[in-house]
Amino acid sequence: MSLTRRGAAAALAAALLVPLAACGADGTKDAGGAKASGSAVRLTVLAAASLTDVFTKAGAAYEKAHPGTRITFSFAGSQELVAQVAQGSPADVLVTADTESMGKVKGDTGTPAVIAKNRLVIATAEGNPHRIGALKDLADTGLKVVLAAPEVPAGKYSRKILDAQKITVKPVSEEPNVRAVLSKVELGEADAGLVYRTDAASAAGKVDAVEIPDAQNAVASYPAATLKGSKNTEAAAAFVAWLSSPEGRKVLQDAGFQKP
Template sequence: MSPTGRRAAATVLTAALLVPLAACSSGDDTEKGTAGSTPSGSTSTAPRANLTVLAAASLTDVFKTAGAAYEKSHPGTRLTFSFAGSQELVAQVSQGSPADVLVTADTKSMDKVKADTGTPAVIARNRLVIATGEGNPHKVDDLKDLADTELKVVLAAPEVPAGKYSKQILDKQKITVKPVSQEPNVRAVLSKVELGEADAGLVYRTDAESAKDKVDAVDIPDDQNAVAQYPAATLKDSGNAEAAAAFVAWLSSPEGQKILRDAGFQKP
Protein backbone atom coordinates (compact mmCIF):
# COMPACT_ATOMS: atom_id res chain seq x y z
CA MET A 1 0.00 0.00 0.00
CA SER A 2 1.30 3.49 -0.84
CA PRO A 3 2.19 5.91 2.04
CA THR A 4 -0.90 7.97 1.15
CA GLY A 5 -3.18 4.95 1.21
CA ARG A 6 -1.65 3.64 4.38
CA ARG A 7 -2.05 7.02 6.05
CA ALA A 8 -5.69 7.25 5.04
CA ALA A 9 -6.44 3.74 6.22
CA ALA A 10 -5.15 4.55 9.69
CA THR A 11 -6.92 7.89 10.06
CA VAL A 12 -10.10 6.49 11.63
CA LEU A 13 -8.18 4.39 14.16
CA THR A 14 -5.89 7.22 15.17
CA ALA A 15 -8.76 9.67 15.50
CA ALA A 16 -10.49 7.22 17.80
CA LEU A 17 -7.38 7.06 19.96
CA LEU A 18 -6.42 10.73 20.05
CA VAL A 19 -9.77 12.49 20.33
CA PRO A 20 -11.00 10.77 23.53
CA LEU A 21 -7.56 11.15 25.07
CA ALA A 22 -7.44 14.84 24.30
CA ALA A 23 -10.62 15.23 26.32
CA CYS A 24 -9.06 13.65 29.42
CA SER A 25 -8.16 16.23 32.02
CA SER A 26 -5.30 14.10 33.37
CA GLY A 27 -3.34 14.29 30.11
CA ASP A 28 -1.70 10.93 30.82
CA ASP A 29 -1.69 9.85 27.19
CA THR A 30 -2.37 12.91 25.06
CA GLU A 31 -1.84 16.52 25.98
CA LYS A 32 -2.40 19.56 23.84
CA GLY A 33 -0.03 22.47 24.35
CA THR A 34 -1.33 25.90 25.24
CA ALA A 35 -0.84 28.56 22.63
CA GLY A 36 0.63 31.82 23.88
CA SER A 37 0.38 35.31 22.54
CA THR A 38 2.82 36.47 19.89
CA PRO A 39 5.96 37.74 21.66
CA SER A 40 6.81 41.35 20.97
CA GLY A 41 9.20 41.50 18.07
CA SER A 42 8.90 37.76 17.34
CA THR A 43 10.87 36.75 14.27
CA SER A 44 9.71 33.12 14.07
CA THR A 45 9.53 31.91 10.48
CA ALA A 46 8.24 28.41 11.26
CA PRO A 47 5.14 27.63 9.18
CA ARG A 48 1.74 27.47 10.84
CA ALA A 49 0.61 23.91 11.43
CA ASN A 50 -1.12 21.47 13.76
CA LEU A 51 1.53 18.89 14.64
CA THR A 52 1.02 15.47 16.21
CA VAL A 53 4.07 14.28 18.12
CA LEU A 54 4.40 10.63 19.18
CA ALA A 55 6.68 10.64 22.24
CA ALA A 56 8.05 8.14 24.75
CA ALA A 57 6.13 8.02 28.03
CA SER A 58 9.14 9.24 30.02
CA LEU A 59 8.92 12.56 28.14
CA THR A 60 5.38 13.28 29.37
CA ASP A 61 6.12 16.10 31.80
CA VAL A 62 8.99 17.77 30.00
CA PHE A 63 7.23 17.80 26.62
CA LYS A 64 4.18 19.47 28.12
CA THR A 65 6.51 22.27 29.24
CA ALA A 66 8.39 22.25 25.94
CA GLY A 67 5.16 22.33 23.96
CA ALA A 68 3.88 25.41 25.75
CA ALA A 69 7.22 27.17 25.22
CA TYR A 70 7.33 26.22 21.54
CA GLU A 71 3.80 27.41 20.84
CA LYS A 72 4.55 30.71 22.54
CA SER A 73 7.61 31.36 20.38
CA HIS A 74 6.02 29.94 17.21
CA PRO A 75 2.56 31.56 16.87
CA GLY A 76 0.17 29.54 14.74
CA THR A 77 1.71 26.16 15.54
CA ARG A 78 -0.31 23.81 17.74
CA LEU A 79 1.21 20.67 19.23
CA THR A 80 -0.66 17.52 20.23
CA PHE A 81 1.40 14.92 22.08
CA SER A 82 0.57 11.23 22.24
CA PHE A 83 2.64 9.51 24.95
CA ALA A 84 3.18 5.74 25.15
CA GLY A 85 5.88 3.10 25.34
CA SER A 86 8.28 3.39 22.41
CA GLN A 87 7.24 -0.05 21.15
CA GLU A 88 3.63 1.15 20.94
CA LEU A 89 4.64 4.30 19.08
CA VAL A 90 6.66 2.27 16.57
CA ALA A 91 3.65 0.03 16.00
CA GLN A 92 1.50 3.09 15.29
CA VAL A 93 4.00 4.39 12.75
CA SER A 94 4.28 0.97 11.08
CA GLN A 95 0.49 0.87 10.77
CA GLY A 96 0.48 4.28 9.10
CA SER A 97 -1.11 6.30 11.90
CA PRO A 98 -1.11 9.99 10.95
CA ALA A 99 1.58 11.88 12.85
CA ASP A 100 4.38 14.33 12.17
CA VAL A 101 7.20 13.62 14.66
CA LEU A 102 8.44 10.54 16.52
CA VAL A 103 10.60 10.62 19.66
CA THR A 104 11.58 7.28 21.23
CA ALA A 105 13.53 6.34 24.35
CA ASP A 106 16.08 4.25 22.47
CA THR A 107 17.73 4.14 19.07
CA LYS A 108 16.73 0.53 18.38
CA SER A 109 13.04 1.42 18.38
CA MET A 110 13.67 4.30 16.01
CA ASP A 111 15.72 2.04 13.71
CA LYS A 112 12.71 -0.26 13.29
CA VAL A 113 10.88 2.47 11.36
CA LYS A 114 13.83 4.12 9.62
CA ALA A 115 12.08 3.72 6.27
CA ASP A 116 9.29 5.95 7.61
CA THR A 117 11.38 8.72 9.18
CA GLY A 118 13.84 11.42 8.34
CA THR A 119 17.34 11.29 9.83
CA PRO A 120 17.00 11.05 13.64
CA ALA A 121 18.87 13.33 16.02
CA VAL A 122 19.52 12.36 19.65
CA ILE A 123 18.09 15.17 21.77
CA ALA A 124 18.78 13.85 25.29
CA ARG A 125 20.07 11.03 27.44
CA ASN A 126 18.84 9.49 30.70
CA ARG A 127 19.82 6.93 33.33
CA LEU A 128 17.95 4.49 35.53
CA VAL A 129 17.36 4.73 39.28
CA ILE A 130 15.58 2.48 41.77
CA ALA A 131 12.27 4.06 42.75
CA THR A 132 10.97 3.19 46.22
CA GLY A 133 8.13 4.38 48.38
CA GLU A 134 8.61 7.70 50.12
CA GLY A 135 11.20 7.33 52.88
CA ASN A 136 12.46 4.07 51.35
CA PRO A 137 10.65 1.96 53.96
CA HIS A 138 12.20 -1.31 52.83
CA LYS A 139 15.74 0.10 52.96
CA VAL A 140 16.65 -0.66 49.36
CA ASP A 141 20.27 0.39 48.92
CA ASP A 142 21.38 -1.11 45.63
CA LEU A 143 20.50 -3.43 42.75
CA LYS A 144 21.27 -6.58 44.76
CA ASP A 145 18.40 -5.79 47.11
CA LEU A 146 15.93 -6.20 44.24
CA ALA A 147 16.63 -9.95 44.29
CA ASP A 148 14.92 -10.26 47.69
CA THR A 149 11.89 -12.47 47.02
CA GLU A 150 9.94 -10.73 49.81
CA LEU A 151 10.29 -7.41 48.01
CA LYS A 152 7.56 -6.55 45.51
CA VAL A 153 9.49 -5.33 42.47
CA VAL A 154 7.90 -4.09 39.26
CA LEU A 155 9.74 -3.61 35.95
CA ALA A 156 8.91 -2.39 32.48
CA ALA A 157 8.19 -5.22 30.03
CA PRO A 158 11.20 -6.57 28.06
CA GLU A 159 10.01 -5.04 24.79
CA VAL A 160 9.90 -1.54 26.34
CA PRO A 161 13.17 0.47 26.25
CA ALA A 162 13.15 0.90 30.04
CA GLY A 163 12.62 -2.86 30.35
CA LYS A 164 15.54 -3.56 28.00
CA TYR A 165 17.81 -1.25 29.96
CA SER A 166 16.67 -2.85 33.23
CA LYS A 167 17.43 -6.34 31.96
CA GLN A 168 20.78 -5.15 30.68
CA ILE A 169 21.97 -3.80 34.01
CA LEU A 170 20.56 -6.68 36.07
CA ASP A 171 22.14 -9.27 33.77
CA LYS A 172 25.45 -7.42 33.91
CA GLN A 173 25.43 -7.71 37.71
CA LYS A 174 24.16 -11.32 37.54
CA ILE A 175 21.09 -10.37 39.59
CA THR A 176 17.89 -12.37 39.19
CA VAL A 177 14.70 -10.44 39.86
CA LYS A 178 11.22 -11.92 39.78
CA PRO A 179 8.92 -8.93 39.23
CA VAL A 180 5.34 -9.02 40.43
CA SER A 181 4.38 -7.35 37.16
CA GLN A 182 5.90 -6.10 33.90
CA GLU A 183 4.40 -2.85 32.68
CA PRO A 184 3.80 -1.47 29.15
CA ASN A 185 5.76 1.71 29.82
CA VAL A 186 8.02 3.24 32.45
CA ARG A 187 5.34 5.60 33.76
CA ALA A 188 3.22 2.59 34.68
CA VAL A 189 6.16 1.28 36.73
CA LEU A 190 6.41 4.61 38.52
CA SER A 191 2.66 4.61 39.19
CA LYS A 192 2.81 1.18 40.84
CA VAL A 193 5.47 2.43 43.25
CA GLU A 194 3.62 5.71 43.89
CA LEU A 195 0.42 3.85 44.75
CA GLY A 196 2.20 1.39 47.05
CA GLU A 197 1.38 -1.55 44.79
CA ALA A 198 5.11 -2.23 44.48
CA ASP A 199 7.98 -1.75 46.91
CA ALA A 200 10.50 -0.83 44.23
CA GLY A 201 10.91 -0.45 40.49
CA LEU A 202 13.47 0.61 37.92
CA VAL A 203 12.59 3.92 36.26
CA TYR A 204 14.44 6.79 34.63
CA ARG A 205 15.97 9.42 36.89
CA THR A 206 13.63 12.03 35.39
CA ASP A 207 10.55 9.93 36.20
CA ALA A 208 11.55 9.70 39.86
CA GLU A 209 12.24 13.43 39.90
CA SER A 210 8.75 14.15 38.56
CA ALA A 211 7.26 12.31 41.57
CA LYS A 212 9.81 13.24 44.24
CA ASP A 213 7.07 14.06 46.75
CA LYS A 214 5.79 10.49 46.51
CA VAL A 215 8.83 8.30 45.81
CA ASP A 216 12.50 8.15 46.73
CA ALA A 217 15.23 7.51 44.18
CA VAL A 218 18.18 5.24 44.90
CA ASP A 219 21.07 6.02 42.57
CA ILE A 220 22.71 3.28 40.53
CA PRO A 221 26.48 3.75 40.00
CA ASP A 222 27.42 4.71 36.45
CA ASP A 223 29.50 1.56 35.98
CA GLN A 224 26.40 -0.53 36.75
CA ASN A 225 23.94 1.64 34.83
CA ALA A 226 22.76 2.03 31.27
CA VAL A 227 22.44 5.22 29.24
CA ALA A 228 19.14 5.79 27.48
CA GLN A 229 19.21 7.84 24.28
CA TYR A 230 16.23 9.77 22.91
CA PRO A 231 16.26 10.19 19.11
CA ALA A 232 13.75 12.52 17.44
CA ALA A 233 12.77 12.40 13.78
CA THR A 234 10.18 13.71 11.37
CA LEU A 235 7.81 11.22 9.76
CA LYS A 236 7.88 11.00 5.98
CA ASP A 237 4.09 10.72 5.80
CA SER A 238 3.67 14.03 7.61
CA GLY A 239 1.53 16.58 5.84
CA ASN A 240 3.48 19.31 7.66
CA ALA A 241 7.05 18.38 6.77
CA GLU A 242 8.55 21.86 7.17
CA ALA A 243 6.85 22.58 10.50
CA ALA A 244 7.75 19.11 11.80
CA ALA A 245 11.40 19.63 10.89
CA ALA A 246 11.35 23.01 12.64
CA PHE A 247 10.11 21.43 15.88
CA VAL A 248 12.68 18.62 15.76
CA ALA A 249 15.44 21.17 15.19
CA TRP A 250 14.15 23.30 18.08
CA LEU A 251 14.51 20.37 20.47
CA SER A 252 18.28 20.61 19.93
CA SER A 253 18.31 24.41 20.19
CA PRO A 254 19.53 26.22 23.34
CA GLU A 255 15.92 26.87 24.42
CA GLY A 256 14.80 23.28 23.90
CA GLN A 257 17.92 21.87 25.54
CA LYS A 258 17.53 24.10 28.60
CA ILE A 259 14.02 22.77 29.18
CA LEU A 260 15.30 19.20 28.92
CA ARG A 261 18.26 19.90 31.25
CA ASP A 262 16.00 21.60 33.80
CA ALA A 263 13.88 18.44 33.88
CA GLY A 264 16.95 16.32 34.64
CA PHE A 265 17.71 14.94 31.18
CA GLN A 266 21.37 14.72 30.24
CA LYS A 267 23.07 16.24 27.22
CA PRO A 268 22.83 14.29 23.93
Protein backbone atom coordinates in the same frame (compact mmCIF):
# COMPACT_ATOMS: atom_id res chain seq x y z
CA MET B 1 -32.62 55.77 -3.98
CA SER B 2 -30.48 58.91 -4.51
CA LEU B 3 -26.73 58.63 -5.17
CA THR B 4 -26.12 60.22 -1.77
CA ARG B 5 -28.27 57.69 0.07
CA ARG B 6 -26.72 54.80 -1.92
CA GLY B 7 -23.23 55.95 -0.93
CA ALA B 8 -24.19 56.17 2.72
CA ALA B 9 -25.64 52.64 2.62
CA ALA B 10 -22.48 51.25 1.00
CA ALA B 11 -20.29 52.93 3.59
CA LEU B 12 -22.40 51.50 6.41
CA ALA B 13 -22.18 47.97 4.94
CA ALA B 14 -18.41 48.26 4.61
CA ALA B 15 -18.08 49.43 8.21
CA LEU B 16 -20.09 46.44 9.43
CA LEU B 17 -17.89 44.00 7.51
CA VAL B 18 -14.59 45.19 9.03
CA PRO B 19 -14.92 43.44 12.41
CA LEU B 20 -16.20 40.27 10.73
CA ALA B 21 -13.07 40.10 8.58
CA ALA B 22 -10.92 40.29 11.70
CA CYS B 23 -12.71 37.43 13.46
CA GLY B 24 -12.99 33.76 12.66
CA ALA B 25 -16.19 31.83 12.87
CA ASP B 26 -15.47 31.19 16.53
CA GLY B 27 -14.61 34.84 17.21
CA THR B 28 -10.92 34.08 17.83
CA LYS B 29 -8.46 36.78 16.74
CA ASP B 30 -4.72 36.97 16.59
CA ALA B 31 -2.62 40.14 16.68
CA GLY B 32 -3.10 40.69 12.94
CA GLY B 33 -6.81 40.04 12.98
CA ALA B 34 -6.54 36.59 11.33
CA LYS B 35 -8.29 33.55 12.76
CA ALA B 36 -5.56 32.05 14.95
CA SER B 37 -6.99 28.55 15.26
CA GLY B 38 -7.69 28.25 11.54
CA SER B 39 -4.29 29.46 10.38
CA ALA B 40 -2.19 27.48 12.86
CA VAL B 41 -0.10 24.54 11.69
CA ARG B 42 -1.02 21.52 13.80
CA LEU B 43 1.65 18.96 14.62
CA THR B 44 1.13 15.55 16.16
CA VAL B 45 4.17 14.29 18.06
CA LEU B 46 4.45 10.65 19.13
CA ALA B 47 6.71 10.60 22.18
CA ALA B 48 8.02 8.10 24.71
CA ALA B 49 6.06 8.00 27.97
CA SER B 50 9.08 9.17 29.98
CA LEU B 51 8.90 12.49 28.10
CA THR B 52 5.36 13.27 29.29
CA ASP B 53 6.16 16.06 31.75
CA VAL B 54 9.07 17.69 29.95
CA PHE B 55 7.41 17.67 26.52
CA THR B 56 4.28 19.24 27.95
CA LYS B 57 6.51 22.13 29.05
CA ALA B 58 8.52 22.06 25.84
CA GLY B 59 5.36 22.20 23.76
CA ALA B 60 4.09 25.24 25.64
CA ALA B 61 7.46 26.98 25.22
CA TYR B 62 7.58 26.16 21.53
CA GLU B 63 4.05 27.38 20.87
CA LYS B 64 4.81 30.63 22.68
CA ALA B 65 7.86 31.19 20.50
CA HIS B 66 6.05 29.97 17.36
CA PRO B 67 2.47 31.27 17.63
CA GLY B 68 1.56 29.78 14.26
CA THR B 69 2.11 26.19 15.48
CA ARG B 70 -0.02 24.03 17.73
CA ILE B 71 1.33 20.72 19.03
CA THR B 72 -0.59 17.64 20.17
CA PHE B 73 1.41 14.95 21.97
CA SER B 74 0.64 11.25 22.12
CA PHE B 75 2.64 9.52 24.85
CA ALA B 76 3.15 5.75 25.09
CA GLY B 77 5.83 3.11 25.29
CA SER B 78 8.28 3.40 22.39
CA GLN B 79 7.28 -0.04 21.12
CA GLU B 80 3.64 1.11 20.93
CA LEU B 81 4.61 4.28 19.06
CA VAL B 82 6.66 2.30 16.56
CA ALA B 83 3.69 0.00 15.97
CA GLN B 84 1.49 3.05 15.32
CA VAL B 85 3.94 4.40 12.76
CA ALA B 86 4.21 1.01 11.04
CA GLN B 87 0.41 0.89 10.81
CA GLY B 88 0.31 4.29 9.13
CA SER B 89 -1.05 6.32 12.02
CA PRO B 90 -1.04 10.01 10.96
CA ALA B 91 1.64 11.96 12.82
CA ASP B 92 4.48 14.37 12.14
CA VAL B 93 7.28 13.59 14.60
CA LEU B 94 8.48 10.50 16.47
CA VAL B 95 10.63 10.56 19.62
CA THR B 96 11.59 7.24 21.23
CA ALA B 97 13.54 6.29 24.36
CA ASP B 98 16.07 4.21 22.46
CA THR B 99 17.73 4.12 19.06
CA GLU B 100 16.73 0.50 18.47
CA SER B 101 13.02 1.34 18.40
CA MET B 102 13.61 4.27 16.05
CA GLY B 103 15.62 1.99 13.76
CA LYS B 104 12.65 -0.31 13.31
CA VAL B 105 10.83 2.38 11.31
CA LYS B 106 13.81 3.98 9.55
CA GLY B 107 11.97 3.71 6.25
CA ASP B 108 9.24 5.96 7.62
CA THR B 109 11.39 8.68 9.18
CA GLY B 110 13.90 11.33 8.33
CA THR B 111 17.39 11.17 9.81
CA PRO B 112 17.06 10.88 13.61
CA ALA B 113 18.93 13.18 15.99
CA VAL B 114 19.55 12.24 19.62
CA ILE B 115 18.14 15.11 21.68
CA ALA B 116 18.84 13.89 25.23
CA LYS B 117 20.04 11.04 27.42
CA ASN B 118 18.85 9.54 30.69
CA ARG B 119 19.79 6.97 33.33
CA LEU B 120 17.92 4.53 35.54
CA VAL B 121 17.26 4.78 39.27
CA ILE B 122 15.46 2.54 41.74
CA ALA B 123 12.12 4.09 42.67
CA THR B 124 10.84 3.21 46.14
CA ALA B 125 7.99 4.34 48.33
CA GLU B 126 8.58 7.70 50.00
CA GLY B 127 11.05 7.30 52.82
CA ASN B 128 12.40 4.05 51.33
CA PRO B 129 10.81 1.90 54.09
CA HIS B 130 12.54 -1.29 52.93
CA ARG B 131 15.95 0.39 53.04
CA ILE B 132 16.82 -0.50 49.47
CA GLY B 133 20.31 0.76 48.77
CA ALA B 134 21.55 -1.02 45.64
CA LEU B 135 20.54 -3.17 42.70
CA LYS B 136 21.39 -6.37 44.56
CA ASP B 137 18.65 -5.60 47.09
CA LEU B 138 16.03 -6.09 44.37
CA ALA B 139 16.77 -9.82 44.41
CA ASP B 140 15.08 -10.08 47.82
CA THR B 141 12.08 -12.35 47.22
CA GLY B 142 10.22 -10.54 49.98
CA LEU B 143 10.09 -7.39 47.87
CA LYS B 144 7.43 -6.62 45.28
CA VAL B 145 9.42 -5.33 42.34
CA VAL B 146 7.94 -4.08 39.05
CA LEU B 147 9.79 -3.66 35.78
CA ALA B 148 8.84 -2.41 32.35
CA ALA B 149 8.14 -5.25 29.92
CA PRO B 150 11.13 -6.66 27.99
CA GLU B 151 10.04 -5.02 24.71
CA VAL B 152 9.91 -1.56 26.33
CA PRO B 153 13.17 0.45 26.26
CA ALA B 154 13.15 0.90 30.05
CA GLY B 155 12.58 -2.84 30.39
CA LYS B 156 15.51 -3.60 28.08
CA TYR B 157 17.80 -1.26 30.00
CA SER B 158 16.64 -2.74 33.32
CA ARG B 159 17.39 -6.29 32.30
CA LYS B 160 20.69 -5.27 30.80
CA ILE B 161 22.01 -3.82 34.04
CA LEU B 162 20.56 -6.61 36.20
CA ASP B 163 22.08 -9.28 33.96
CA ALA B 164 25.44 -7.50 33.97
CA GLN B 165 25.48 -7.70 37.79
CA LYS B 166 24.16 -11.28 37.72
CA ILE B 167 21.12 -10.24 39.74
CA THR B 168 17.94 -12.28 39.38
CA VAL B 169 14.72 -10.36 39.88
CA LYS B 170 11.27 -11.88 39.55
CA PRO B 171 8.93 -8.92 38.97
CA VAL B 172 5.38 -9.10 40.23
CA SER B 173 4.33 -7.35 37.02
CA GLU B 174 5.80 -6.18 33.72
CA GLU B 175 4.37 -2.87 32.61
CA PRO B 176 3.76 -1.47 29.08
CA ASN B 177 5.75 1.71 29.76
CA VAL B 178 8.00 3.24 32.39
CA ARG B 179 5.30 5.57 33.71
CA ALA B 180 3.18 2.55 34.60
CA VAL B 181 6.11 1.23 36.66
CA LEU B 182 6.33 4.56 38.47
CA SER B 183 2.59 4.55 39.09
CA LYS B 184 2.72 1.10 40.72
CA VAL B 185 5.33 2.35 43.18
CA GLU B 186 3.44 5.61 43.82
CA LEU B 187 0.23 3.73 44.59
CA GLY B 188 1.94 1.31 46.94
CA GLU B 189 1.27 -1.65 44.66
CA ALA B 190 5.01 -2.31 44.45
CA ASP B 191 7.92 -1.78 46.81
CA ALA B 192 10.37 -0.81 44.10
CA GLY B 193 10.76 -0.41 40.36
CA LEU B 194 13.41 0.62 37.87
CA VAL B 195 12.53 3.92 36.20
CA TYR B 196 14.40 6.79 34.59
CA ARG B 197 15.92 9.41 36.83
CA THR B 198 13.60 12.04 35.34
CA ASP B 199 10.52 9.93 36.10
CA ALA B 200 11.44 9.71 39.77
CA ALA B 201 12.10 13.45 39.82
CA SER B 202 8.63 14.11 38.41
CA ALA B 203 7.15 12.25 41.41
CA ALA B 204 9.31 13.89 44.07
CA GLY B 205 7.50 13.80 47.41
CA LYS B 206 5.69 10.62 46.40
CA VAL B 207 8.62 8.29 45.73
CA ASP B 208 12.30 8.18 46.64
CA ALA B 209 15.06 7.58 44.12
CA VAL B 210 18.01 5.33 44.89
CA GLU B 211 20.89 6.19 42.58
CA ILE B 212 22.64 3.46 40.60
CA PRO B 213 26.40 3.96 40.04
CA ASP B 214 27.30 4.84 36.46
CA ALA B 215 29.47 1.73 36.21
CA GLN B 216 26.37 -0.40 36.87
CA ASN B 217 23.92 1.74 34.91
CA ALA B 218 22.76 2.06 31.32
CA VAL B 219 22.46 5.23 29.25
CA ALA B 220 19.15 5.78 27.49
CA SER B 221 19.31 7.81 24.27
CA TYR B 222 16.29 9.70 22.91
CA PRO B 223 16.29 10.13 19.12
CA ALA B 224 13.79 12.44 17.42
CA ALA B 225 12.85 12.33 13.75
CA THR B 226 10.29 13.70 11.35
CA LEU B 227 7.86 11.23 9.80
CA LYS B 228 7.78 10.97 6.01
CA GLY B 229 4.01 10.77 6.06
CA SER B 230 3.72 14.20 7.67
CA LYS B 231 1.64 16.81 5.87
CA ASN B 232 3.61 19.54 7.64
CA THR B 233 7.19 18.55 6.86
CA GLU B 234 8.73 22.00 7.32
CA ALA B 235 7.02 22.63 10.65
CA ALA B 236 7.88 19.10 11.84
CA ALA B 237 11.55 19.60 10.92
CA ALA B 238 11.56 22.95 12.70
CA PHE B 239 10.29 21.38 15.93
CA VAL B 240 12.85 18.56 15.78
CA ALA B 241 15.60 21.13 15.21
CA TRP B 242 14.33 23.22 18.14
CA LEU B 243 14.66 20.25 20.47
CA SER B 244 18.42 20.35 19.83
CA SER B 245 18.65 24.14 20.08
CA PRO B 246 19.89 25.90 23.23
CA GLU B 247 16.27 26.73 24.15
CA GLY B 248 15.06 23.16 23.70
CA ARG B 249 18.01 21.64 25.52
CA LYS B 250 17.50 23.97 28.47
CA VAL B 251 13.94 22.71 28.92
CA LEU B 252 15.17 19.10 28.78
CA GLN B 253 18.11 19.67 31.12
CA ASP B 254 15.99 21.59 33.62
CA ALA B 255 13.88 18.43 33.85
CA GLY B 256 16.94 16.33 34.60
CA PHE B 257 17.74 14.97 31.14
CA GLN B 258 21.39 14.85 30.14
CA LYS B 259 23.04 16.35 27.11
CA PRO B 260 23.08 14.05 24.06
